[in-house]
Amino acid sequence: MIRSVPRRTVLALLAGLPAAALLAACSDSGSGGAEAQAPQAPAPEAPATPAPATPPAAAAPAPSGKVDMAKLLEEGALPEKTIGNADAPVxxxxxxxxxxxxxxxxxxxxxxxxxxxxxxxxxxxxxxREFPFDPRAEAGFMLARCADDKYFAMIDVLFKQQRNWAGVDNAREALLQIARLAGFSQEAFEACLTDQKLLEDVRAVRTRGATDFGIDATPTFFINGNKYSGALKVDEMSAIIESLL
Incomplete structure (x- = not known):
């Protein structure tokens, strides 16, 4: 069952809920897909090195299912956020x-x-696409949506700084500081996180993913319609993509 939070409580809950209760699992049930896990600290940054011209040989993991791509790509409650060429083969x-x-x-x-x-x-x-498991994840997605053309920049910052806001006692203050660096005023921050329509739309994206495509864990990937649950490694995703080119 999709968990929900009563109307207009997301902003208040960011400060009020115990952090231990919000170290979000990566699955609803703990079965299938990624194992439940607290947010992890990002790995230390290393000097950038060029990606190999030819990916290392690896066997593509078997998909756990398949969905109709036309249905998957139908318009949902929120505009799609994409990177890459719309005509790409994968x-x-x-x-x-x-x-x-x-x-x-x-x-x-x-x-x-x-x-x-x-x-x-x-x-x-x-x-x-958004698939939040708790009010803090909902708040993060809402802030990214409110950042408009900086959506992916906000997503990147929130993932890189996940340990600084997802598991702290007062996520509201932590998210406000991150939002300020992205150009939000306190008024814009609060307006975003009390936007009931936006909250309902974020939840609708999740509900559709769960009911129409059987998602119960994050991350879940559909690659040309083939379903993979769990965080794919570079060689695994490379092998999948190479098999489709």
Whole structure:
């Protein structure tokens, strides 16, 4: 069952709920997909190195299911957020939660390599969709949506700083400081997180993912319709994409 939070409580809950209760699991049930896990600290930054011209050989993991791509790509409650060429032969649809440690690891460690190898070269595009498990994840997504054309920049910052806001006692203050660095005033921050229509739309994206596509864990990927649950590593996602080119 999709958990929900009563009307207009997301902003208040950011400060009020115990942090231990909000170290969001990466699955609803603990079965299938990514294992429940507290947010993890991003790995220390290392000097950038060029991605190999040819990805290392690896066997593509077997998908756990398949969905109809036409249905998957139908318009939902919110405008799609995508990176890459719309005509790319491979489409990756990711459902993620902002407080999921596995999602942060994927975005901080794997996605930059996949972007350089496949998205920036026109071979793949990514569609990113919201699947929040708790009020803090909802708040993170709402702030990203309120950032308009800085949506992905906000998502990147929130994943990189996940340990600084997802598991602290007062997430409201922590998120406000991050939002201020992104150009939000306190008034804009509060207006965003009390926007009931936006909250309902974020929840609608999650509800559709769960009811129409059977998502119960994050991250979940659909790559040309094939379903994969869990944070794919670089060689795994590379093997999947290469098999579709």
């Amino acid at each position: 489409t990756i649809v990711e459902y993620a939660s902002m407080t999921c440690g596995h999602c942060a690891n994927f975005h901080n460690e794997t996605l930059p390599v996949i972007k350089e190898r496949y998205i920036d070269t026109g071979k793949a595009r990514m569609v990113f």
